[in-house]
Every structure is written in C-alpha cells, then in structure tokens.
Amino acid sequence: MRIVDVNAFYAPKGGGVRTYVQRKLKALPAMGHEIVILAPGARDETREVAPGAIIATIAAPSFPLDRRYRYFNDERALHRALDIWAPDFVEASSPWSSAAMVGRWDGGAPRALIMHADPLSAYAYRWFGPFVPRTMIDRGFDRYWRHLRRLDASFDHVVSASRDLATRLSAGGLRNVVTLPMGVEPDIFDPGLRDENLRRSLLADCGLAEDAALLLTVGRFSPEKRLPMVIEAAIAAGCDTPVGLIVVGEGRDRYAVQKACAHSPHVQILAPVRERGALARLMASADALIHGCEAETFCMVAAEARASGLPLIVPDCGGASDQYQADRAMRYRATDTADLARVIRRMAMRGLSHYHRNAVSAAASVRTMDTHFSDLIALYAAGTEFRHAA
Known part of the structure; x- marks a missing residue:
C-alpha cells in the first residue's frame, strides 16, 4: 500500500x-x-x-x-x-x-x-x-x-x-x-539508563543535595505548555520540601519561562536535548516528570518518561492525563498552580521511591x-x- x-x-x-x-x-x-x-x-x-x-x-x-x-x-x-x-x-x-x-x-x-x-x-x-x-x-x-x-x-x-x-x-x-x-520509539527509553552521578550533578546545579527530589519538565517554550505555572508550582513546593526542577526546551515564550524562575537556584533551564540517547539517559536519571499542558493530543514526552521508569505529575484532562496510572503518577487540576504545588509536595512526602519502583516495573509495557x-x-x-x- x-x-x-x-x-x-x-x-x-x-x-x-x-x-x-x-x-x-x-x-x-x-x-x-x-x-x-x-x-x-x-x-x-x-x-x-x-x-x-x-x-x-x-x-x-x-x-x-x-x-x-x-x-x-x-x-x-x-x-x-x-x-x-x-x-x-x-x-x-x-x-x-x-x-x-x-x-x-x-x-x-x-x-x-x-x-x-x-x-x-x-x-x-x-x-x-x-x-x-x-x-x-x-x-x-x-x-x-x-x-x-x-x-x-x-x-x-x-x-x-x-x-x-x-x-x-x-x-x-x-x-x-x-x-x-x-x-514511543522502541529501544531508546529504558529505566536501566539511570545514572546516579548525572542525578547528583543536576541536583548540585540546583543547589541541592542528593536526598532532594529531582523533577524534570520537557517541552517547547510556548504559552499552551504552561511552563511558568510548572516552575512557580515547583518553587512553591520547594518551600516545604527540597525540590529541584530541570526545564528542557526552547521557544518564543523563553522570556516568560526565565521570568518565572525568579532567580531561584533550584530551577535550571537546559537547551533542548536533541540526541535521543542523551534525552533517554536524562529522563531515566530524574525522579519524576511534570507536564503542564492540558491540550496535548497524546503527550509523547509523558509516554517517553513512562518508558524511562519515571513517575508522572500530569493535568487531569487532555492527552497527558491518558498517561496517568495509579501508584505511578499523580494528577492535579489543570491550569491550577496551587493544586500542582500541592501534588508535588504530596508525592515528595509519600516518598518518590515508591512511585519510582512502580513506574520502573511497568516501563516495559509502554506502547511503542x-x-x-x-x-x-x-x-x-x-x-x-x-x-x-x-
């Protein structure tokens, strides 16, 4: 055909x-x-x-x-x-x-x-x-x-x-x-790529010790991705529990993304990681992925994170919400910064290791x-x- x-x-x-x-x-x-x-x-x-x-x-x-x-x-x-x-x-x-x-x-x-x-x-x-x-x-x-x-x-x-x-x-x-x-693309994303040295290095870049939670968000810097909301929620959650956030991407909304960081040392912005193996290693080395957009038609990045053994924090509607699985992810009210901060705190206080173990065990079943x-x-x-x- x-x-x-x-x-x-x-x-x-x-x-x-x-x-x-x-x-x-x-x-x-x-x-x-x-x-x-x-x-x-x-x-x-x-x-x-x-x-x-x-x-x-x-x-x-x-x-x-x-x-x-x-x-x-x-x-x-x-x-x-x-x-x-x-x-x-x-x-x-x-x-x-x-x-x-x-x-x-x-x-x-x-x-x-x-x-x-x-x-x-x-x-x-x-x-x-x-x-x-x-x-x-x-x-x-x-x-x-x-x-x-x-x-x-x-x-x-x-x-x-x-x-x-x-x-x-x-x-x-x-x-x-x-x-x-x-x-997801087959044979790229894998929990076995987790690199504890990379994780420690990224947390150190955020001014935090290795017992802190390392959160990751990946996406185009455009208004519908709501990256400023993700950053503000992570900073707010960090007032109660040590949380570092790595933001990966680029785009026309860069100024708003940088402004949201408010000079917080616990948020670091990285350029897009275009080499797929490097992105897979980065994903496997974080503790959870946060996604801010409720308008996704599938949410490739959340599926890639699941295949990497990452727990998810996703909005309660849109394609990202379809990636939710109990005990491997948490949902927040879409567009609600305060509720996202609450969910980040709750996941961190429950223990990210619990969610991570469950996510790793299910990674191989992610659809290709x-x-x-x-x-x-x-x-x-x-x-x-x-x-x-x-």
Missing part, C-alpha cells in the same frame, strides 16, 4: 510530530508499505530517505508565529502532487486548511484525518476558560465545529490519540472518530510507535470498499 501523509506539521526542526514522522519512515517500509510525507517546504523537492520512504515538499510560505514551520497555500499544487503520487490511502495531519484541501481532492483513495492538534484546548479553552464554561466557548466557536464536521464527512476516519479528545469530537457531532493511541503503526495499517486495510473507492 502507498500511503501519502499530507503533513502540515512536519518540519526538520519540529517537535513531537517530527519524531513521529521519522519513526513512520522506518516502520511502514519494514511492514511492506510505501510512505510519502508530503509537507510544505522552502522549495519543491523529493528525497528518498530509504527504500519505500520519501519526503516530498511543496514550496510554501513560512508560518508567521513560528518560522520553523510552513503552511500549504496552493491547493492546486497539492492536488497535482496527490495525482502524481496516486496513493492507495491519504492522511491529513492538520485539522486546518490542508485537511480541507485533501477533502476536496477528487482522487479515489480513501483518507484519514490524524488529529495531531487540538486547537480548542490550545487556544480557545486556554484563553476563555478562566471566565466561561466550555459549553459556552464551544457555542462561540461553532464555526470551527462546523468545519470539523465537514472534514468528518470528507474523511473515512478521524484518528484521535487520546480518549479525552475523541470523546469531545464525538460529542461535537463527528461520526468517524477512532481512538488509536500513539507510542511500531504497535501504533501496525494498528493504523490494520484500520486502513480493513476498509477496502470505502465511499471514496472508485
């Missing part, structure tokens, strides 16, 4: 979607399928990265809010590319205009919308949630819901990686929603991306008589 992934979120210096795509380029050919990533780029270009794995770009402008990304703006060029590649199955990986373009393509291949983004949670709920209930926000954004329902009618599947998002999509009137969790792709292919292969079929 030739699968063309029209992926507006793919960029050479991107985040979780880039990780997902890189594994996809290995996993699908290994299963006997051809995968073409069709992405916006600086120029029209086709590159075979391995047998059966192709990255093709269509010249497109830069996205104004994040220059690492570009966006499809030429529907005819996109349709010409789909005609040339003649896919057996088409994926769209953004719920915005590129998905509508794919929906309007007159080719006969069946298609799936992969929900790599949850714009309502990332923007509307975050902006207006402190003032009005979600039901009212949904009514105010009915135009977006109508857009999603039109996409739903144009696609055979709308694939969600989290139960939370899938439930809301179905409640909003979408009929083709399928919940299919993603996973290869299992996800196998399930995805099975979903596609099962439908040989879709309404788009010739």
